[in-house]
Amino acid sequence: MDDLVKEVIPLLQYLIPGFLTAWIFYSFTAFKRPDTFGQIVQALIFTFIIQLLVGLIEALALWLGKHVYAIGMWTPTTKSLWSGVVALALGGLSCYFACNDRLHSWLRDKGITKKTSHPTEWYSAFTGFQRFVVLHLVDERRLYGWPLHWPTEPKEGQFVIQDPSWLDEKGAEIPMAAEIFTIDASRVQWVEFTEKNW
Incomplete structure (x- = not known):
């Protein structure tokens, strides 16, 4: 049982930022929540984007610490904090673009899509x-x-x-x-x- 808990906790820490971003998006936009499977897929996509961005932040922080000035060590706690910050920012940014149609408007101008960012x-x-x-x-x-x-x-x-x-x-x-x-x-x-x- 203890081994299972030790495996599940890191997995949850890895996935929670994606679920947080998905929750923010569906709570503050007019989009209907998809079924459970759709919500999991959305959260996994957000998790991938968050982990990619946190990896870039980590690489930049380590480079700055080595070549400019070191503030402290990059630890698992630091990674978790940055994951939360990026999740909140990504959720807010996705809500912003989903509600004002600016991104889709730009894509329509380029001939990439004919859709709007609105749900219907x-x-x-x-x-x-x-x-x-x-x-x-x-x-x-x-x-x-x-x-x-x-x-x-x-x-x-x-x-x-x-x-x-x-x-x-x-x-x-x-x-x-x-x-x-x-x-x-x-x-x-x-x-x-x-x-x-x-």
């Missing part, structure tokens, strides 16, 4: 066209307002509409007394993005 085209439309919307409901009513929050998927979750109003047959606004209105996404047939924005 639905989500991409809301982040790319920040403007007032008209929600066409299944009962043929129309709700107009500013989408404060919207669901990641078209059929799950709720819309949170700020400054809501109903639209009559001619498109005239009938203001509501509410400042915020929440409606289930399953009640919405389609969404119309108006020209009006802030």
Whole structure:
């Protein structure tokens, strides 16, 4: 039993930074968590990247210690600390690029991809066209307002509409007394993005 524990602990220390990065990514982006196998694969990919970066940091630190100035020894504790720092930074950086579409935009400009960094085209439309919307409901009513929050998927979750109003047959606004209105996404047939924005 003791031998098994001695083998498992170093393996966990090796893998935990990758799992930490994956947890950060799925906690702070609109992407759905994959199944357990997919999460393990993602964590292993992040672990590989983290270990590669920590190896580069170690080589640089040892070179600086030998040729410039030595601060201390490179120990397993130092490696663990750097793994945690790199895991946090990689998680934050991956969230940054997944949420703002800058990397995918650059790749689209180069003709490498046609995809966005957003999880769905639905989500991409809301982040790319920040403007007032008209929600066409299944009962043929129309709700107009500013989408404060919207669901990641078209059929799950709720819309949170700020400054809501109903639209009559001619498109005239009938203001509501509410400042915020929440409606289930399953009640919405389609969404119309108006020209009006802030």
